[in-house]
Amino acid sequence: MMQMDWAKGLLRPDVEVRESVKTLGQLSGIFANTKALREMDPTTVVYRVQAWCPIPEGTEGGLFWGTTVVEPGLVDSEYFMTHGHFHLKRDRTEYYGTIEGEGALVLMDETRATWMEPMAAGTVHFIRPRVAHRVANIGKSPLRFVACWPSDAGHDYESIRTYGFGARLLNVRGSAMLVKSDA
């Protein structure tokens, strides 16, 4: 059994919980404006992840549970966001559920068609097979969400590092807009 603090959107820290922190320095390749990024503190935290993986990674038929907190912020006009990934087993799906904050779930299929679903307290999102997913914080406070995914899904970060998403979520005159990427 695990304890979840639903108000904070966090699992109770425990030996069973894997925790990771992603900083601007670690995410340098994913933001468009590398010059603006270089002028920012590379130790700035962009998001934190907890994962409860009660069975070995790769086990067929199991499920993992995790929390993510994305901080508010911008690199030039691009919102702070998660790295984003396809699942290594492309047909594996996932649920995201928003605890609090204001965000956008950016989704991309294998033809690079990219779209978004708004995230706010209470929204539940089903991520379909063969769809890459990334979350941007478009608000002024931390964006907190939970995730549930198959234990044999795996993560393909490489495709995103190399090709990115088909569009970027930018702050255009104060509003969040999905703008097609050149890459």
Ligand code: S6P
């Ligand atoms: C795992 C699930 C989430 C993400 C987390 C960080 O399948 O989608 O727990 O790992 O939101 O995003 P990323 O793209 O860095 O894994």
Ligand code: ZN
């Ligand atoms: Zn995933």
